[in-house]
Amino acid sequence: xxxxxxxxREPWESFERQSEAGTLGIWAFLASxxxxxxxxxxxxxxxxxxxxxxxxxxxxxxxxxxxxxxxAILLTSSLTMTVVVQATASGDNFRxxxxxxxxxxxxxxxxxxxxxGFEYKDDIEKHLVPGAQFALTEKSAQLFFGLYWxxxxxxxxxxxxxxxxxxxxxxxxxxxxxxxDRNPEIRVTGLYWHxxxxxxxxxxxxxxxxxxxS
Amino acid sequence: MTDALLTxxxxxxxxxxxxxxxxxxxxxxTTTDHKxxxxxxxxxxxxxxxxxxxxxxxxxxxLFMPNGGLLTSDAYNKLFSFHGIIMxxxxxxxxxxxxxxxxxxxxxxxxxxxxFPRLNLFSWYLTIAAGAFTVYALLAGGVDTGWTFYTPxxxxxxxxxxxxxxxxxxxxxxxxxxxxxxxxATTHMLRAPGMSWFRLPLxxxxxxxxSLIMVLATPVLAISLLLVMAERWLGLPIFDPAQGGDPILxxxxxxxxxxxxxxxxxxxxxxxxxEIIPCFARRRIFGYDFMVYALIAIAGIGFFVWGHHxxxxxxxxxxxxxxxxxxxxxxxxxxxxxFNWTASLYRGQISFEAPMLxxxxxxxxxxxxxLSGLFLASIPVDVHVTDTxxxxxxxxxxxxxxxxxxxxxxxxxxxxKVTGRMYPESWARFAAILMYSGFNMTFLPQFVAGYLGxxxxxxxxxxxxxxxxxxxxxxxxxxxxxxxxxxxxFAWSLFYAERAGNNPWGASGLEWTTTSPPPPKNFDRQPxxxxxxxxxxxxxxxxxxxxxxxxxxxxVR
Numbered sequence: 001x002x003x004x005x006x007x008x009r010e011p012w013e014s015f016e017r018q019s020e021a022g023t024l025g026i027w028a029f030l031a032s033x034x035x036x037x038x039x040x041x042x043x044x045x046x047x048x049x050x051x052x053x054x055x056x057x058x059x060x061x062x063x064x065x066x067x068x069x070x071x072a073i074l075l076t077s078s079l080t081m082t083v084v085v086q087a088t089a090s091g092d093n094f095r096x097x098x099x100x101x102x103x104x105x106x107x108x109x110x111x112x113x114x115x116x117g118f119e120y121k122d123d124i125e126k127h128l129v130p131g132a133q134f135a136l137t138e139k140s141a142q143l144f145f146g147l148y149w150x151x152x153x154x155x156x157x158x159x160x161x162x163x164x165x166x167x168x169x170x171x172x173x174x175x176x177x178x179x180x181d182r183n184p185e186i187r188v189t190g191l192y193w194h195x196x197x198x199x200x201x202x203x204x205x206x207x208x209x210x211x212x213x214s
Numbered sequence: 215m216t217d218a219l220l221t222x223x224x225x226x227x228x229x230x231x232x233x234x235x236x237x238x239x240x241x242x243x244t245t246t247d248h249k250x251x252x253x254x255x256x257x258x259x260x261x262x263x264x265x266x267x268x269x270x271x272x273x274x275x276x277l278f279m280p281n282g283g284l285l286t287s288d289a290y291n292k293l294f295s296f297h298g299i300i301m302x303x304x305x306x307x308x309x310x311x312x313x314x315x316x317x318x319x320x321x322x323x324x325x326x327x328x329x330f331p332r333l334n335l336f337s338w339y340l341t342i343a344a345g346a347f348t349v350y351a352l353l354a355g356g357v358d359t360g361w362t363f364y365t366p367x368x369x370x371x372x373x374x375x376x377x378x379x380x381x382x383x384x385x386x387x388x389x390x391x392x393x394x395x396x397x398x399a400t401t402h403m404l405r406a407p408g409m410s411w412f413r414l415p416l417x418x419x420x421x422x423x424x425s426l427i428m429v430l431a432t433p434v435l436a437i438s439l440l441l442v443m444a445e446r447w448l449g450l451p452i453f454d455p456a457q458g459g460d461p462i463l464x465x466x467x468x469x470x471x472x473x474x475x476x477x478x479x480x481x482x483x484x485x486x487x488x489e490i491i492p493c494f495a496r497r498r499i500f501g502y503d504f505m506v507y508a509l510i511a512i513a514g515i516g517f518f519v520w521g522h523h524x525x526x527x528x529x530x531x532x533x534x535x536x537x538x539x540x541x542x543x544x545x546x547x548x549x550x551x552x553f554n555w556t557a558s559l560y561r562g563q564i565s566f567e568a569p570m571l572x573x574x575x576x577x578x579x580x581x582x583x584x585l586s587g588l589f590l591a592s593i594p595v596d597v598h599v600t601d602t603x604x605x606x607x608x609x610x611x612x613x614x615x616x617x618x619x620x621x622x623x624x625x626x627x628x629x630x631k632v633t634g635r636m637y638p639e640s641w642a643r644f645a646a647i648l649m650y651s652g653f654n655m656t657f658l659p660q661f662v663a664g665y666l667g668x669x670x671x672x673x674x675x676x677x678x679x680x681x682x683x684x685x686x687x688x689x690x691x692x693x694x695x696x697x698x699x700x701x702x703x704f705a706w707s708l709f710y711a712e713r714a715g716n717n718p719w720g721a722s723g724l725e726w727t728t729t730s731p732p733p734p735k736n737f738d739r740q741p742x743x744x745x746x747x748x749x750x751x752x753x754x755x756x757x758x759x760x761x762x763x764x765x766x767x768x769x770v771r
Contacts, residue, residue: 036434043437043452140459147450
């Protein structure tokens, strides 16, 4: 624990309590985030109940291959992030493993954004942006795509923040300026990363699966 | 020094208090001291308060005459919208939590600072950035949607600066969430040894309950405004009925935040009053446990009453029934609090210093506002008075009569602790009485005008309502004077008033055991708590005039 005391910040006297407060704080923030996305998904649900056929038709117009690939990418990134968090919590020296996994996590997050970018390009070329040029003729298909762009856009912003946080840890680590033993920053970043991942699992079901069962 | 000798502690080396520990502008703008951040917030919200007040002054002047003439309809709409947006999100929501909450929470629980001091400063910068957006919206030409941003007007028809104003409110929401997270972690993790949950002062409980609402309700406001911004900016048809969107859905999302937000405004004021009434009645608070449960109950039930804003929006009658019932239910814990404040006065040794005048004013005005709220919770009456001045009077009794009175009560009560100076008592009492009178002159006639059918948000009205509007506008002039007075005498007191001791009111509570103003880390020795709050007299006896035995700050391992 002697190394860990280098992480002690004002106003704390005990590293354990500081660490616990960090965990409590991030969980409170995640509760807030869940209500943020929860309200957005509620909006989607209400609109879908009111326009079931249009949402099924619009759901079929999404590109499920991009969505599925991204789900695989993001779930794998959660695995590498978990390895980082468990390795720091173990108390042993896993420096190379932690740095490798941080790098892979950030790379997978970036890969997700790249795939998303290709998907967006594809959507724009197919005129799936609400407006006068919109491709689908069902009455409320534009509403589905309005929510599609909002949901995926807000999620991508959250993921970008996550990537920057992980990159920051990785860069500090490579310059040997990151305390690796039980660092609360690593656990807090990990929790945030997993939340962004879990939200994507919901979005995948909401965006890509409607209208494809039959 | 004498205090220290009397309590048997060794004298401590003198060092500067938090106000004098670094005097440069940079030392203030980069501070992580919760007390300095509280001052930064206090300055910020004072500026916003007078901005919002200036807007409503023009509105009240316009309403002197039935046919207006001073303002165009458009300018009138923009002025009352600006008043609402600024007063709700840039004054009332941050008022007590971010000033007194920041200043007092660590002091009251015996901590050196809040849990995340840098996040605390970041939250202030977010508030400033958000304020910049909103003030830009005003300077660029204003926003005319009212503070509620109702769709489809805000998304499809308004030609004003809805985007900038909504962006401002969106960003200030993050400041609110950051503060809430910080206070929750502080209350859980930084209480002094012996400070168990049921020894916490009620102000701490109120701040804690408020923080829970901030964290859980604000994100829903953020998303509703984000969708409005997406529709305006990107043309995504989220609330467009022609595309299958649902404008009423916006109202649900908006009020899911904005009704609990009423409790963000009133719970901290209840906390302030719960500190002041025992002190000036020299009594223990009556029913401490029930005060705590009532705070938590209000915060909890507050999440399930939002539908009473939508009785005439075409909501299902079954939903109306349930929301009406729950709105009556939430009056029960509020009434428990009023009865307990009143009972705390019984067999007390009451004195009427300015904080007490404001606190007693709060109890009366809050009760009036609360009882008129029951009229509105009852659907048949609500259908009659929806969107009339009755509603305006009701929520101003809660927010101005309640929350602002609570704010001024706290300002006078803790001014000696914050600045180390007393304020001029006679002037303060005069201002308190003037504020109470001016407030009632302004808003009591609005109950009558509203009940007779005068709608809100119109700048012309039938001549038979002129008498009520003239009464209201004259009262507003008195109220404006009462708000300006403290600005003058508080400024005067900073330079010329007598110095305050550690505990000028003989109050219980840890914040009065440290020096006035407190040192940068609040306590020279770690406080240890061995009794409950409001220990003004032995249990089971009536009030005496002796000062309470304050908690001794001693070294603990």
